[in-house]
Amino acid sequence: MGVEGIGARVARKEDKRFITGRGRYVDDVKIVGLTHAHFIRSPHAHAKVKGIDASAAKDMPGVVDVLTAQQLVDDKIGNLICGWAVSSKDGTPMKMGAWPAMAPDTVRFVGQAVAVVIAETKNQAKDAAEAVVVTYEELPAVSSMTAALASGAPQLHPEAPGNVVYDWAIGDEKLTNDAFSKAANVVSLDLTNNRLVPNAMEPRAAVAEYDEAEEHFTLHTTSQNPHVARLVLSAFYNVAQEHKLRVIAPDVGGGFGSKIFIYPEEMVALWASKKVRRPVKWTGDRTEAFLTDAHGRDHISHAEMAFDANNKILGLRVKTHANFGAYMSLFSSSVPTYLYATLLSGQYNIPTIYAEVMGVYTNTTPVDAYRGAGRPEASYLVERLMETSARQLKVDPAELRRLNFVTQFPHQTPVIMAYDIGDFGASLDAALKAIDYAGFPARKAKAKAAGKLRGLGFSCYIEACGIAPSKAVGSLGAGVGLWESAEVRVNPVGTIEVLTGSHSHGQGHETTFAQLVADRLGISVDQVQIVHGDTDKVQFGMGTYGSRSAAVGMSAIFKAMEKVEAKAKKIAAHLLEASEGDIVIENGEFKVAGTDKAIALPMVALAAYTAHNLPDGMEPGLKEGAFYDPTNFTFPAGAYICEVEIDPGTGKTDIVDFVAVDDFGRLINPMIVEGQVHGGLAQGIGQAMLESAIYDDNGQPVTASFMDYAMPRADDVPSFRVSHTTTLCPGNPLGVKGCGEAGAIGSSPAVINAITDALGHNKIEMPATPGRVWEALQLQQAAE
Amino acid sequence: MSTVKLTVNGKSVSATVEDRTLLVHLLRENLNLTGTHVGCDTSQCGACIVHIDGKAVKSCTTLVGQIDGANVTTIEGIAKGDQLHPMQAAFRDNHGLQCGYCTPGMIMSAIDIVNRHAGDLDEETVRHELEGNICRCTGYHNIVKSVLDAAGRMKVAQAAE
Numbered sequence: 001m002g003v004e005g006i007g008a009r010v011a012r013k014e015d016k017r018f019i020t021g022r023g024r025y026v027d028d029v030k031i032v033g034l035t036h037a038h039f040i041r042s043p044h045a046h047a048k049v050k051g052i053d054a055s056a057a058k059d060m061p062g063v064v065d066v067l068t069a070q071q072l073v074d075d076k077i078g079n080l081i082c083g084w085a086v087s088s089k090d091g092t093p094m095k096m097g098a099w100p101a102m103a104p105d106t107v108r109f110v111g112q113a114v115a116v117v118i119a120e121t122k123n124q125a126k127d128a129a130e131a132v133v134v135t136y137e138e139l140p141a142v143s144s145m146t147a148a149l150a151s152g153a154p155q156l157h158p159e160a161p162g163n164v165v166y167d168w169a170i171g172d173e174k175l176t177n178d179a180f181s182k183a184a185n186v187v188s189l190d191l192t193n194n195r196l197v198p199n200a201m202e203p204r205a206a207v208a209e210y211d212e213a214e215e216h217f218t219l220h221t222t223s224q225n226p227h228v229a230r231l232v233l234s235a236f237y238n239v240a241q242e243h244k245l246r247v248i249a250p251d252v253g254g255g256f257g258s259k260i261f262i263y264p265e266e267m268v269a270l271w272a273s274k275k276v277r278r279p280v281k282w283t284g285d286r287t288e289a290f291l292t293d294a295h296g297r298d299h300i301s302h303a304e305m306a307f308d309a310n311n312k313i314l315g316l317r318v319k320t321h322a323n324f325g326a327y328m329s330l331f332s333s334s335v336p337t338y339l340y341a342t343l344l345s346g347q348y349n350i351p352t353i354y355a356e357v358m359g360v361y362t363n364t365t366p367v368d369a370y371r372g373a374g375r376p377e378a379s380y381l382v383e384r385l386m387e388t389s390a391r392q393l394k395v396d397p398a399e400l401r402r403l404n405f406v407t408q409f410p411h412q413t414p415v416i417m418a419y420d421i422g423d424f425g426a427s428l429d430a431a432l433k434a435i436d437y438a439g440f441p442a443r444k445a446k447a448k449a450a451g452k453l454r455g456l457g458f459s460c461y462i463e464a465c466g467i468a469p470s471k472a473v474g475s476l477g478a479g480v481g482l483w484e485s486a487e488v489r490v491n492p493v494g495t496i497e498v499l500t501g502s503h504s505h506g507q508g509h510e511t512t513f514a515q516l517v518a519d520r521l522g523i524s525v526d527q528v529q530i531v532h533g534d535t536d537k538v539q540f541g542m543g544t545y546g547s548r549s550a551a552v553g554m555s556a557i558f559k560a561m562e563k564v565e566a567k568a569k570k571i572a573a574h575l576l577e578a579s580e581g582d583i584v585i586e587n588g589e590f591k592v593a594g595t596d597k598a599i600a601l602p603m604v605a606l607a608a609y610t611a612h613n614l615p616d617g618m619e620p621g622l623k624e625g626a627f628y629d630p631t632n633f634t635f636p637a638g639a640y641i642c643e644v645e646i647d648p649g650t651g652k653t654d655i656v657d658f659v660a661v662d663d664f665g666r667l668i669n670p671m672i673v674e675g676q677v678h679g680g681l682a683q684g685i686g687q688a689m690l691e692s693a694i695y696d697d698n699g700q701p702v703t704a705s706f707m708d709y710a711m712p713r714a715d716d717v718p719s720f721r722v723s724h725t726t727t728l729c730p731g732n733p734l735g736v737k738g739c740g741e742a743g744a745i746g747s748s749p750a751v752i753n754a755i756t757d758a759l760g761h762n763k764i765e766m767p768a769t770p771g772r773v774w775e776a777l778q779l780q781q782a783a784e
Numbered sequence: 785m786s787t788v789k790l791t792v793n794g795k796s797v798s799a800t801v802e803d804r805t806l807l808v809h810l811l812r813e814n815l816n817l818t819g820t821h822v823g824c825d826t827s828q829c830g831a832c833i834v835h836i837d838g839k840a841v842k843s844c845t846t847l848v849g850q851i852d853g854a855n856v857t858t859i860e861g862i863a864k865g866d867q868l869h870p871m872q873a874a875f876r877d878n879h880g881l882q883c884g885y886c887t888p889g890m891i892m893s894a895i896d897i898v899n900r901h902a903g904d905l906d907e908e909t910v911r912h913e914l915e916g917n918i919c920r921c922t923g924y925h926n927i928v929k930s931v932l933d934a935a936g937r938m939k940v941a942q943a944a945e
Contacts, residue, residue, distance in 0.1 A: 011876055011877060011879075012876070012879065014884075015875070015876040015881060015884075016876070017884075018881055018884030018887050018888075019859075019868065019872040019875050019876055019881065019884075019887060019888075019891065020819070020859065020860065020863060020868070020872065021817070021818070021819015021820070021858065021859035021860040021888050022819065022860075023819070023884045023885075024818075025818075025821070025885065027812075027818075027822075028812075028818040030816075123802070123804070198920075199920055200883070200885075200920055201821075201823045201829065201831060201883065201885040201886045201918065201919065201920050201921075202821070202823070202883065202885040203822075203823070251883075251884065252883065253821075253883045253884065253885030253886075254882070254883040254885060254920050254921055256920070285822075285824075285825045286823065286824035286825045286826065286829075287825055505883055506882035506883030506884070506921045507882070508882070671879050672879065674879075675879045675882060675921075675922060675925075675926055678922055678923035678924075678925040678926065679882065679920070679921045679922050679923045680923070681923050682922075682923030682924065683920075683923075705824070705825070705826045705828075706824045706826050706828035706829060706918065707826045707828060711828075711918050711920070712923075712924075713914070713915050713918060713924075714910070714911040714912075714914035714915065714917070714919075714924040714927065714928065715908075715911040715912050715914070715915060717923055717924055717925075719907065719925055719928065720923065720925055743923070
């Protein structure tokens with residue numbers, strides 16, 4: 001490794017603009033003639049739209065136009081799509097109601113748009129919106145899955161009787177039931193995985209511009225995947241043609257999944273820019289983010305695990321209800337199925353699994369992928385079950401896990417996934433050592449003497465990342481391939497531009513990706529520029545989510561680099577009058593091995609572009625591209641241990657120690673990897689102790705601002721102790737697995753397992769707020 | 785409408801604005817100082833923090849009309865030419881930022897924290913004092929590290945002056 005190569009803790013290239021206030025986010029974009037959009041949103045969770053009177057608003061100062069849902073219909077603008085087809089166990093396709101970008105006749109969640117005001121300034125648009133009169137006829141609403149599934153419940157969509165989207169299953173039911181009938185012990189658990197709001201700090205935004213002469217649109221938008229946005233906007237919505245639409249996702253202030261999806265507002269802004277023949281900017285405020293960004297999680301599950309007399313797992317049976325909200329968002333259908341149930345084997349040898357998942361409509365904000373997407377729900381279920389089992393079977397939780405760990409690889413689980421490599425025992429050992437497991441009883445006793453309740457909880461998570469290969473996801477119903485592309489351009493002066501279809505919204509790709517190039521050529525990262533987030537610059541790309549940018553995106557760069565290097569070696573060999581096989585690349589030079597003959601990279605590049613003296617038949621230039629499609633998912637895994645102390649007087653829980661040991665394969669920039677883990681841990685701890693999106697029985701959101709939705713703050717989380725064990729991923733040329741989601745996937749069960757350990761019983765749900773912990777303590781005292 | 789005179793990052797500014805104009809909008813829309821961000825609408829997240837007369841203030845909750853004659857410093861105004869403010873350098877060196885959206889507010893808030901505590905800070909104090917700044921990316925671990933590191937650097941810089 002060089003000082004800036006693979007494995008080096010290189011300070012981020014992108015930071016200078018962010019720390020000096022020169023980042024360029026969508027709301028920073030200014031265009032001459034810009035107008036501002038403000039949406040008029042339903043205050044009701046379920047209602048008929050009887051009429052919209054915008055006449056007064058249209059006369060207000062600065063108002064350019066007021067556009068209504070009916071105009072979208074008249075212009076034949078398509079409905080929003082769900083891009084992953086999932087069928088019920090009886091073979092019928094999922095049942096979906098139409099989702100128009102603005103609702104012409106029925107609104108189905110609070111915040112759904114019915115019209116949009118376009119005005120010269122944002123304040124003028126907001127003022128005019130107050131004057132638009134929308135007449136609604138309220139309908140009964142369902143905000144919980146229990147209410148939605150009750151007989152006689154209000155129905156959201158005629159296409160989905162009983163509010164059921166699908167009733168899906170995976171695994172072998174008979175085999176699993178047989179395993180349970182032979183079990184020495186069965187442990188069961190009911191679990192709620194609370195609904196979360198992603199809350200990237202930058203609200204979603206769009207700036208749309210239509211060039212009449214060229215019939216061409218440009219859309220600046222907060223996207224994790226601008227090419228997918230362009231594809232969906234052009235192929236399904238009849239707004240713009242793909243070759244007449246440029247999508248730019250500049251600096252994007254966090255995503256966590258919520259900026260994967262194509263939302264109504266971005267589509268309407270694009271359509272409106274042509275309608276009013278002026279550029280249109282929409283920037284959401286935080287309340288709009290709470291109302292309209294896709295939420296995450298929201299499962300209710302019943303799980304049972306069967307053990308033999310030696311505490312070996314015989315089988316797992318799971319029944320999950322997943323809340324989709326009022327409409328099926330872009331990848332929503334895959335989250336509680338192929339991204340969730342396929343990970344229910346955890347790190348364990350489980351001979352048979354049967355999981356049923358029912359997807360349910362409710363009058364709430366749509367739910368889709370949020371950091372981890374299905375995998376946190378799986379790890380929460382499996383790891384709560386393992387801890388509960390250990391307590392019921394009266395065995396050490398670490399030992400119960402170790403007894404059941406998968407130790408032979410590759411390992412085919414009963415739920416599709418084939419784990420390629422791992423060493424789960426190594427991570428657990430490292431975590432036990434780091435937390436000083438042997439010293440825990442003494443710490444617990446000391447806490448007790450001080451009037452505190454101390455608890456320790458484990459989580460040995462596994463996840464599947466990359467969300468590829470394309471053929472595999474295609475066979476499971478995905479509407480897109482999930483490869484990645486890259487182009488490496490060596491300029492005539494030897495500097496390098498890498499165009500990648502991955503998109504950075506905080507992950508530091510401009511540094512990490514440059515490190516790969518620097519490593520291979522022995523040059524400085526400063527000579528490498530990473531270009532991303534613009535469909536006019538980058539050939540194509542599937543974007544960033546599912547911890548895929550290193551495993552898939554960087555592998556594409558690796559493949560393109562191999563091609564560039566091969567051509568450059570041919571040129572160098574020709575110029576040095578040496579054999580191509582003798583050329584090695586070191587410190588930015590092409591050398592003839594074992595001699596002092598060398599030629600520097602810029603001279604090779606220049607030769608490629610002057611083309612005065614190239615090998616016979618060689619094309620000029622030095623630029624190569626690659627599309628990379630992996631052969632398997634990657635499987636990051638690790639062991640997390642959380643230690644808490646509860647004040648029984650108040651129920652306040654402090655995390656006194658948190659140890660995370662992850663196996664991400666090869667680390668490109670450990671500093672950035674650790675940062676990804678820290679952030680994920682805080683989100684998982686947020687889910688476990690603070691966050692919950694709550695609706696009242698009428699579908700009114702109770703938590704729609706930072707005043708009433710508890711985001712983790714600096715004094716809510718501890719400093720973390722993060723370390724790594726390593727098994728190199730055999731599925732990609734870099735040996736990397738991905739690190740973006742692990743923290744959020746592994747941490748929430750560790751926290752709750754620690755709290756239930758301290759409580760001495762299992763009767764607590766996330767978020768374990770002080771109030772809930774205090775109540776759980778009273779429950780225990782009453783029982784005593 | 786009201787007319788106010790301000791000093792923003794050392795330059796005199798005169799602006800005639802609607803009475804309801806917030807400082808963050810003046811900075812972003814009129815003065816093109818887009819480093820100051822808006823992350824919420826309830827004065828909770830701190831992405832909009834600037835210094836008014838040397839103190840950290842949420843510019844999303846400050847009417848321009850309230851601060852006639854004030855000296856305003858934004859994230860764009862704290863480096864001396866190419867020389868980063870020690871807090872900026874500490875955030876970069878300690879990987880105290882990821883998406884960068886909360887970063888300007890964090891840095892402006894953190895400078896004020898260090899100033900108020902005369903550089904004598906511990907982790908608990910930093911975490912408590914950052915209560916008004918929300919970050920969704922970093923889990924705060926490296927932000928806290930950055931602030932503690934910068935506190936040391938700022939002390940050294942002050943001693944040198």
